[in-house]
Amino acid sequence: MSQQPSDKRQRIIAIILTAAILILGYITLKQNNQVTDLEAEKTILITQLEDYKRDLLSQTTANDSLNVFIGQETTRLNEKIEEIEALGAITTNQLRRVRGEVFSLRKQVESLTKDVDSVNTAYAALSVVADSLSSDLTLSSEANSNLTSENAQLGRTVNKGAALQLAFFEAGSYRVNKSGKEKLSSNASRVNRVKGCFTIAKNAIAKAGDREVFLRISSSDNRVLTAGKDAVMVVNGESMRYASKANVPFDGESTKGCLTYDVPMDLSAGSYTLALYIDGVKVGETAMILN
Numbered sequence: 001m002s003q004q005p006s007d008k009r010q011r012i013i014a015i016i017l018t019a020a021i022l023i024l025g026y027i028t029l030k031q032n033n034q035v036t037d038l039e040a041e042k043t044i045l046i047t048q049l050e051d052y053k054r055d056l057l058s059q060t061t062a063n064d065s066l067n068v069f070i071g072q073e074t075t076r077l078n079e080k081i082e083e084i085e086a087l088g089a090i091t092t093n094q095l096r097r098v099r100g101e102v103f104s105l106r107k108q109v110e111s112l113t114k115d116v117d118s119v120n121t122a123y124a125a126l127s128v129v130a131d132s133l134s135s136d137l138t139l140s141s142e143a144n145s146n147l148t149s150e151n152a153q154l155g156r157t158v159n160k161g162a163a164l165q166l167a168f169f170e171a172g173s174y175r176v177n178k179s180g181k182e183k184l185s186s187n188a189s190r191v192n193r194v195k196g197c198f199t200i201a202k203n204a205i206a207k208a209g210d211r212e213v214f215l216r217i218s219s220s221d222n223r224v225l226t227a228g229k230d231a232v233m234v235v236n237g238e239s240m241r242y243a244s245k246a247n248v249p250f251d252g253e254s255t256k257g258c259l260t261y262d263v264p265m266d267l268s269a270g271s272y273t274l275a276l277y278i279d280g281v282k283v284g285e286t287a288m289i290l291n
Helices: 003-057 064-085 092-135 137-161
Strands: 166-176 182-184 193-200 209-219 232-235 238-241 244-250 255-262 270-278 281-290
Touching: 003 064, 003 092, 064 092, 092 166, 092 281, 166 270, 166 281, 193 209, 193 244, 193 270, 193 281, 209 232, 209 255, 244 255
Parallel strands: none
Antiparallel strands: 166 182, 166 193, 193 255, 209 244, 209 270, 232 238, 270 281
């Protein structure tokens, strides 16, 4: 009779152990699947950067300064690829940061490609004018007029090359406690500070001096976070509200900075776009997602 309670306890223990093993197996499988998904997206981001690099390497221009800049941008893409590969087992926060950086790099590569196309068009037009002058001197007056026009176009393209470009732009969302200490957070109900940190790329032909830098933040439903009713900038003749502004000294070298917006109300979950403007010109854009 005493053997029956003992057998019953053994069966209960066996059932508990079996359930624990099944639960641990499920948790392990779920974690492995999550890691696999993160690594897969990491591989996709690296592939995108490789594609951007190939796009840059395929660009050729008659402007030596732009060729040097293309080389610098290609090197920067290689460094970013190596940085992502070195992350190893990537975390969700690291993936969010890398996703924003790849988004910003794509915008910069598209802008640079347009600049190269403009320069090549201008030089091609100048070559046509030169050939025309050599073959028919009787058209010299018309050719000189065309050459002046094309030189003016080339001058405008060079001015565009002197415009400031971003080498880096990243969004950050924080919870600031009463002592002023910042802590990263992606929880919409807890975030009370948003930052846009940037690096202005080296530009030897750009004019040195203080530059007005503006940060504009908008939600996916086109709501704009503003620093107040007087926080208005002018872009292409249009008045636009901004979240933060600063005067940043620029001497031609790579320059870093951050603009901060302290959120006065609870934010809604969703996607937010941070755009950076320098001297009334949009130079970069990145994304931020709040849960």
